[in-house]
Amino acid sequence: MSEAKIRASQKALDFILPKITQQTVLGIGTGSTVNCFIELLATHKNTFKGVVSSSKASSDLIANYDIEEFELNDVNSVSFYIDGADEVSMEKDLIKGGGGAHTREKIVAAASESFICIADQSKFVDQLGQFPLPIEVAKVARSYVSRRIVGMGGLPEFRQNFITDLGNQIIDVRELDISNPKELEIKINAIPGVIDNGIFSINKPNEIFSD
Numbered sequence: 001m002s003e004a005k006i007r008a009s010q011k012a013l014d015f016i017l018p019k020i021t022q023q024t025v026l027g028i029g030t031g032s033t034v035n036c037f038i039e040l041l042a043t044h045k046n047t048f049k050g051v052v053s054s055s056k057a058s059s060d061l062i063a064n065y066d067i068e069e070f071e072l073n074d075v076n077s078v079s080f081y082i083d084g085a086d087e088v089s090m091e092k093d094l095i096k097g098g099g100g101a102h103t104r105e106k107i108v109a110a111a112s113e114s115f116i117c118i119a120d121q122s123k124f125v126d127q128l129g130q131f132p133l134p135i136e137v138a139k140v141a142r143s144y145v146s147r148r149i150v151g152m153g154g155l156p157e158f159r160q161n162f163i164t165d166l167g168n169q170i171i172d173v174r175e176l177d178i179s180n181p182k183e184l185e186i187k188i189n190a191i192p193g194v195i196d197n198g199i200f201s202i203n204k205p206n207e208i209f210s211d
């Protein structure tokens with residue numbers, strides 16, 4: 001585990017610990033930074049009710065630590081959602097989905113009262129777009145969406161041998177102009193066949209903790 005990811009996770013944990021109770025349900029993202037967070041959180045598992053997960057990978061780790069997991073459909077509220085990012089801009093816009101879990105991550109983030117991002121310094125950029133933008137697509141729409149993305153100036157690449165937890169495919173897109181992240185997030189999601197894209201701008205994190 002990277003020291004930088006542990007430090008960012010510890011800061012987020014220190015932020016939420018005084019605010020959680022036995023009734024608190026936390027939302028848990030996906031990725032190597034979140035894995036550090038889960039490990040730190042596990043030592044406090046008796047101080048909150050449980051978690052809602054954003055991926056099968058995180059659920060497996062959560063189960064290993066014997067932390068109670070709930071389905072999002074079965075809880076009334078999620079207090080804090082903690083997740084990593086592939087890129088973080090100065091304006092707190094994110095690119096996520098390197099692990100292909102961004103659709104479920106965006107849902108749990110939206111359903112949470114507060115969105116906390118944990119990202120080491122390597123994730124911070126002046127403008128989003130060096131990291132290829134992941135777009136989750138219905139299998140039947142992959143080529144159509146790719147053509148539409150080319151029409152927008154992007155270079156799409158099909159993520160080989162990868163199916164999301166929701167049963168869809170991912171295209172990773174380079175060369176898009178992401179100078180207006182919110183507008184692009186909305187525009188891409190308006191293409192029929194797109195499930196969701198990895199820009200997190202409509203719902204930005206409330207807090208960002210780094211190393």
Ligand code: 5RP
Pocket residue numbers: 029030031032033034083084085086095096097098099100101102105
């Ligand atoms: C998964 C994600 C992750 O948050 C993102 O890829 C960052 O991962 P890591 O902490 O391993 O760098 O969006 O879909």
